[in-house]
Amino acid sequence: MEQDEAARRAKSAGVTRLLEEHPQSWQFAIKSAAALVRALPTDLAPAEESAHTFHVEARPEDKR
Amino acid sequence: MTDLAWLSIADAAKLIESRKLSPVELTDALLARIDRLDPTWHAFIRVVHERARTQAKVAEAEISGGQYRGAMHGIPVGLKDIIDLAGYPTTCHSKIYVDHTAAASAVVTTRLEAAGAVIIGKLSTHEFAIGGPSFDLPWPPAVNPWGGRNFPGGSSSGSGVALATGMLPAALGTDTGGSVRNPASMCSIVGLKPTYGRVSRRGVFPLAFSLDHVGPMTRDVTDNALLLQILAGHDPLDPGSADVPVPDFSAELDKGAKGLRIGLVRHFYDGDETAHPEQIKAADGAADLLRELGADVREIRLAPLQEYSVCNRVILASEAFSIHRRHFAERPGDYGALARERLAIGAALSAADYVDALRVRARLVAQTRAAMDGFDAILTVSSMDPPPPIDDAEACARVYPRQARQPFNVTGLPAIAIPAGFTPDGLPLSIQIVGHAWQEARVYRIARAYEQATGWYKRHPPGLE
Numbered sequence: 001m002e003q004d005e006a007a008r009r010a011k012s013a014g015v016t017r018l019l020e021e022h023p024q025s026w027q028f029a030i031k032s033a034a035a036l037v038r039a040l041p042t043d044l045a046p047a048e049e050s051a052h053t054f055h056v057e058a059r060p061e062d063k064r
Numbered sequence: 065m066t067d068l069a070w071l072s073i074a075d076a077a078k079l080i081e082s083r084k085l086s087p088v089e090l091t092d093a094l095l096a097r098i099d100r101l102d103p104t105w106h107a108f109i110r111v112v113h114e115r116a117r118t119q120a121k122v123a124e125a126e127i128s129g130g131q132y133r134g135a136m137h138g139i140p141v142g143l144k145d146i147i148d149l150a151g152y153p154t155t156c157h158s159k160i161y162v163d164h165t166a167a168a169s170a171v172v173t174t175r176l177e178a179a180g181a182v183i184i185g186k187l188s189t190h191e192f193a194i195g196g197p198s199f200d201l202p203w204p205p206a207v208n209p210w211g212g213r214n215f216p217g218g219s220s221s222g223s224g225v226a227l228a229t230g231m232l233p234a235a236l237g238t239d240t241g242g243s244v245r246n247p248a249s250m251c252s253i254v255g256l257k258p259t260y261g262r263v264s265r266r267g268v269f270p271l272a273f274s275l276d277h278v279g280p281m282t283r284d285v286t287d288n289a290l291l292l293q294i295l296a297g298h299d300p301l302d303p304g305s306a307d308v309p310v311p312d313f314s315a316e317l318d319k320g321a322k323g324l325r326i327g328l329v330r331h332f333y334d335g336d337e338t339a340h341p342e343q344i345k346a347a348d349g350a351a352d353l354l355r356e357l358g359a360d361v362r363e364i365r366l367a368p369l370q371e372y373s374v375c376n377r378v379i380l381a382s383e384a385f386s387i388h389r390r391h392f393a394e395r396p397g398d399y400g401a402l403a404r405e406r407l408a409i410g411a412a413l414s415a416a417d418y419v420d421a422l423r424v425r426a427r428l429v430a431q432t433r434a435a436m437d438g439f440d441a442i443l444t445v446s447s448m449d450p451p452p453p454i455d456d457a458e459a460c461a462r463v464y465p466r467q468a469r470q471p472f473n474v475t476g477l478p479a480i481a482i483p484a485g486f487t488p489d490g491l492p493l494s495i496q497i498v499g500h501a502w503q504e505a506r507v508y509r510i511a512r513a514y515e516q517a518t519g520w521y522k523r524h525p526p527g528l529e
Contacts, residue, residue, distance in 0.1 A: 009411075009412060010411075013385075013389075013411035013412070014389060014392075014393045014411075015389075015392055015393060015396065015408065015411050016393075017393065017394070017396050018392065018393075018396040018404070018408060018411075021396060021397055022396055022397070022401075022404060025396075025401065025404045025405045025408050026408055026412075028405045028408070029405060029408030029409045029411060029412045030412045032405075032409045032412075033381070033409050033412035033413045033417075034412075036374055036377055036378050036381070036409070036413070036417070037378075037413070037417050039370065039374040040374055040375075040378065040417065040420050040421060040424065041371065041424055041427075044420060044423050044424070044427075048423050048426065048427060049423065049426060050419055050422035050423050050425075050426060051274075051422045051423070051425035051426040051429060052274060052422055
């Protein structure tokens with residue numbers, strides 16, 4: 001990855017000090033993250049929801 | 065008197081209840097052993113000698129007065145040092161939290177103390193349960209006594225080592241991608257990751273909220289069930305805690321494996337990954353033995369191991385970075401190199417990557433449930449390899465991710481790692497048994513049947529017997 005792109009991503013993630021002081025850690029992270037993203041399945045259907053679904057709690061008066 | 069160092073919880077409890085063994089005698093014996101051995105094995109961050117003696121004296125007085133509280137009364141226990149003990153630092157084995165004193169005890173600590181357990185100290189971990197084994201932290205990493213100076217697994221490394229060296233009969237660990245079961249496998253002890261939501265995580269420093277579990281670590285299956293009995297229960301203030309009944313986890317222990325249906329997930333260790341030949345032999349041998357014991361063991365297929373693994377890792381990295389981002393922005397140099405590298409992965413993932421992993425998780429949960437339909441449990445490996453030398457960073461990095469534990473963090477199912485023999489060089493091997501949600505008692509039943517038939521749990525590291 002280009003250094004400019006790495007710097008842009010680090011700034012976006014709020015870890016500019018990490019890039020400045022530990023560039024090897026940041027490069028490792030970027031490579032690892034890219035490998036993980038490549039390994040994620042790409043055949044998710046639009047209706048396949050997240051495992052963490054938002055639930056609205058029912059109030060006592062809403063329960064029969 | 066039996067050697068106190070290797071006394072099981074169950075045996076110690078019988079002796080304590082009948083007043084043939086004093087909690088003070090047991091605590092003092094283990095404290096002396098810790099003082100002698102721990103400078104070599106580094107299981108502890110902190111030993112709370114006087115506090116432990118005081119608790120043991122209180123237990124002794126209560127029992128003498130006829131107020132016996134149950135199996136954990138007067139039993140020494142250690143806490144992984146991401147679990148709060150009021151008034152003491154929870155360091156997370158990190159420079160970042162070196163002075164971070166807990167204002168209150170974790171729910172699991174409180175439950176142990178209510179049962180009369182004696183807290184002995186805080187145990188080594190990988191930094192923040194993610195970065196290790198590391199030699200650039202304020203404390204050295206725990207060392208596995210099996211085979212010399214080996215990697216004890218992690219991140220609950222001190223818990224595994226304290227049990228394997230006879231310094232403690234019981235310890236707590238945490239498991240987000242396998243961190244109870246990894247040291248259990250590497251140290252030839254027993255570690256259970258309960259069903260997600262079975263044990264409160266309040267007062268435990270999080271690694272990844274939706275994957276974190278607290279689990280009991282012991283030297284045998286019977287003890288593990290006794291310890292889980294104390295830990296389990298609904299906590300309305302832990303968002304992940306489930307309001308489900310807590311059964312008697314020891315109820316099925318002596319029922320044997322006869323008549324049970326067990327799915328052997330062989331493709332995890334001889335297909336998706338290729339485990340060490342001795343580990344393959346141990347897992348296949350466990351399947352044969354369970355058949356001999358009367359179980360119906362058949363090979364089944366789950367999704368490829370790598371799908372669970374990548375799902376676990378994306379969720380873990382994303383949630384962990386969210387937890388650490390402030391410290392990461394301000395003091396990245398105060399993390400050890402391994403934690404810094406692993407936590408930074410979350411900064412390099414996008415929101416869409418995280419949501420995709422959560423959607424994959426829902427799919428994997430459904431697929432796993434369908435594949436387990438008609439079976440009581442799953443049998444597979446835990447680690448693919450025996451422990452490497454702890455000083456060999458390359459070997460540790462290679463072995464660490466070669467495992468079959470992450471599927472059960474992703475699905476939240478209860479999973480236990482138990483000893484399954486040794487390589488010709490004397491290095492521990494293990495198997496993993498996985499049950500349906502909330503069926504820990506069934507998992508214990510199968511594990512106990514195997515344990516009784518093999519007796520591997522009775523062995524101790526050479527030189528420490």
